[in-house]
Amino acid sequence: MPKLHLIYFSPTGTTRKTVTGIAGGMGAGQTTTYDLTLPDAMPEAVLKDGAAIIGVPVYAGRVPELFLRRLRGISSCGVPAVLVAVYGNRAFEDALVELRDVATAKGFKVIAAAAFIGEHSFSTSTLPIATGRPDGDDLKLAAVFGERVAAKIARGALDTPMIDGQTPYREGMKAGKMAPETDSAACTLCGACATACPAGAIRVAARVTTDAAGCIWCCACVKACKTGARTLNPPGIVALRERLHDQCGTPKAPRFFL
Numbered sequence: 001m002p003k004l005h006l007i008y009f010s011p012t013g014t015t016r017k018t019v020t021g022i023a024g025g026m027g028a029g030q031t032t033t034y035d036l037t038l039p040d041a042m043p044e045a046v047l048k049d050g051a052a053i054i055g056v057p058v059y060a061g062r063v064p065e066l067f068l069r070r071l072r073g074i075s076s077c078g079v080p081a082v083l084v085a086v087y088g089n090r091a092f093e094d095a096l097v098e099l100r101d102v103a104t105a106k107g108f109k110v111i112a113a114a115a116f117i118g119e120h121s122f123s124t125s126t127l128p129i130a131t132g133r134p135d136g137d138d139l140k141l142a143a144v145f146g147e148r149v150a151a152k153i154a155r156g157a158l159d160t161p162m163i164d165g166q167t168p169y170r171e172g173m174k175a176g177k178m179a180p181e182t183d184s185a186a187c188t189l190c191g192a193c194a195t196a197c198p199a200g201a202i203r204v205a206a207r208v209t210t211d212a213a214g215c216i217w218c219c220a221c222v223k224a225c226k227t228g229a230r231t232l233n234p235p236g237i238v239a240l241r242e243r244l245h246d247q248c249g250t251p252k253a254p255r256f257f258l
């Protein structure tokens with residue numbers, strides 16, 4: 001595999017880890033990374049050779065809308081693409097078929113896809129959900145998947161596999177009315193939350209303020225906060241977190257579509 005393009009959106013880092021693990025298995029000579037996580041990431045590129053790995057977290061069974069916006073400037077002339085959806089051990093639903101359709105419309109040739117598990121963005125120490133994933137076993141499987149993709153490319157098999165999920169896609173997420181809060185007694189105004197925010201929705205001055213209309217609930221700010229001052233605890237999210245903790249405790253295994 002001479003050249004590999006890594007394209008991903010990963011507010012809390014599990015998608016990035018998984019994509020990197022798959023890339024390791026594919027054994028690329030040269031890697032270019034398009035990290036679309038932060039607001040200043042609006043790359044313009046037409047990918048003409050090599051292969052691409054395109055990775056997203058699953059949001060309400062769909063592809064995150066911010067990722068779709070930031071992908072706008074990227075297209076391809078038939079470069080083989082491997083799709084990766086990372087989900088919090090509930091379900092990936094229509095995310096991979098949506099990503100397949102988006103990648104195909106942008107000129108990629110989808111040749112493989114996988115669903116991996118990542119620690120749920122809403123997971124907390126008291127209500128853990130898929131904590132620590134992708135773990136060592138997941139990353140070994142990511143490398144195995146990468147090897148199998150590289151072997152498929154090497155034998156010239158560029159067919160698009162059947163991928164689980166449905167069209168029309170399920171209804172996506174409607175964020176915008178709530179956002180994490182900052183406990184000013186614990187906040188040191190270090191700005192890590194604002195730096196980590198993919199939506200550019202956090203301002204740090206004499207105190208931290210968040211534009212709820214821009215917030216996507218990704219919890220990058222919560223996980224970046226070193227003092228635990230930042231939390232996402234509106235009643236709807238607390239109830240969902242409890243449900244996910246109760247109902248999604250059995251670890252799921254990654255799925256490959258090749």
Ligand SMILES: Cc1cc2nc3c(=O)[nH]c(=O)nc-3n(C[C@H](O)[C@H](O)[C@H](O)COP(=O)(O)O)c2cc1C
Pocket residue numbers: 009010011012013014015016056057058059060061062086087088089090091092117118119120121122173216217218219
């Ligand atoms: C708004 C939102 C919606 C989510 N929806 C789902 C879902 O439908 N199914 C699921 O299993 N996990 C869901 N998750 C969990 C993420 O897919 C999971 O934590 C993923 O590993 C996060 O990726 P990242 O670390 O790259 O940000 C959701 C997370 C957020 C923030």
